[in-house]
Amino acid sequence: xxxxxxxDSQVPVFEEAPVELRCNYSSSVSVYLFWYVQxxxxxxxxLLKYLSGSTLVESINGFExxxxxxxxxxxxxxxxxxxxxxxEYFCAVNSGNTPLVFGKGTRLSVIA
Amino acid sequence: xxxxxxxxxxxxxxxxSPLSLECTVEGTSxxxxxxxxxxxxxxxxxxxxSVGIGQISSEVPQNLSxxxxxxxxxxxxxxxxxxxxxxFYLCAWSVGPRKDGYTFGSGTRxxxx
Numbered sequence: 001x002x003x004x005x006x007x008d009s010q011v012p013v014f015e016e017a018p019v020e021l022r023c024n025y026s027s028s029v030s031v032y033l034f035w036y037v038q039x040x041x042x043x044x045x046x047l048l049k050y051l052s053g054s055t056l057v058e059s060i061n062g063f064e065x066x067x068x069x070x071x072x073x074x075x076x077x078x079x080x081x082x083x084x085x086x087x088e089y090f091c092a093v094n095s096g097n098t099p100l101v102f103g104k105g106t107r108l109s110v111i112a
Numbered sequence: 113x114x115x116x117x118x119x120x121x122x123x124x125x126x127x128x129s130p131l132s133l134e135c136t137v138e139g140t141s142x143x144x145x146x147x148x149x150x151x152x153x154x155x156x157x158x159x160x161x162s163v164g165i166g167q168i169s170s171e172v173p174q175n176l177s178x179x180x181x182x183x184x185x186x187x188x189x190x191x192x193x194x195x196x197x198x199x200f201y202l203c204a205w206s207v208g209p210r211k212d213g214y215t216f217g218s219g220t221r222x223x224x225x
Contacts, residue, residue, distance in 0.1 A: 006155075032211050043118075043202055043216035044156075051211045090156065094210045099146060099171075104155030 002026055004093050006103035013081055014111050021076040021106045023065075023091030033074040034092040034100070035065055044090060050074060061085075086110045114139035118203045118217030125224055131176075131190040133220050135203030138184065143205040145186040146214065147178055150200040162186060198224045 007022040025031065032051050036044040048059040055067040065076045074091060091103040115138045125131060137143050147159040158171045160178035168178050175194050179187045186203060200221050204214040 032213075034213050036216075041200075041219070041221065043218045044204075044214075045216070046213050049211070049213055092213075094213075097210070099158055099161050100214055101158075102148075102156040 002028060002031075002093055002095050002098065002101045004091050004101055004103035006091055006106050008106050009104065010107045010109065012109045012111060015083055016080045018079050019077065019081050019085075019108065021089050021091075021108065023074045023076065023103060025072050025074065025091075025093045027072050028093075028095040030095060032094040033065075033067060034094070035059075035063070035074070035076050036090045036092060036102075038088045038090065038105075040087075047076075047089070081108070081110045083110050083112060114205075114207075114215065116203065116205055116215055116217045118220060120220060121218065122221045123223070125193050125222065127195055127224055128192045131188070131193050131197070131222070133188040133201055133203075133222075135186045135188075135217055136184055137205045140184070140205070140207050142183060143207045145180065146204040146206075147186065147188050148202045148204065150202060150219075151198075156202070159188070193224045195224050198222055 003026045005024045013019045034049045035047040037047045038044045048057045050057050050067045058064045063078045088105045088107045090105045092100045094100050118135045146161045148156045150156050162168050162180045176190050200219050202219045203217040206214045
């Protein structure tokens with residue numbers, strides 16, 4: 001069965017500093033990869049996704065993620081974070097016809 | 113446009129009481145529907161999913177059940193709540209190719225006391 005590992009449960013970072021949230025998935029022939037963001041007491045919102053083609057995907061608010069097939073990773077990065085980026089971030093993978101499998105989440109706390 | 117409604121937003125229930133959470137989708141037909149539970153520090157746990165009316169797949173044996181009485185309605189139920197049923201319950205839908213990901217509702221915070 002597919003699995004997703006988010007290596008850090010909490011990541012504190014100072015405002016305007018760079019951040020990387022790590023995600024690894026178990027290998028599969030064909031996968032689609034997603035990052036979702038959850039603000040307090042809200043549902044999950046799709047941040048970005050990798051389907052095929054360019055291994056670097058970007059979101060509208062400055063996040064980017066790079067698909068690395070050899071390392072089975074899909075790490076999320078942002079060069080300069082804002083206070084408003086404080087949230088929980090979930091990595092998810094979809095392969096075959098099974099439902100999305102989510103990681104346990106990483107809580108990003110941006111410190112002023 | 114497609115929207116998903118989930119209610120209530122918060123719920124406090126005593127142990128042993130029944131539960132009914134409802135989720136409805138608008139603006140699409142024959143969606144795949146999902147119930148997830150989010151407990152502190154445990155990420156999202158898939159509870160049930162449905163690919164059509166009356167078709168329910170259970171991922172985790174537990175005190176809960178799900179039903180899909182109509183195409184765009186998904187209900188999560190329990191006959192007798194346990195303390196361990198507390199958590200944040202999220203409904204989601206998808207349609208078409210799996211590359212589209214899921215759209216989530218705003219969630220229900222359930223506290224069993």
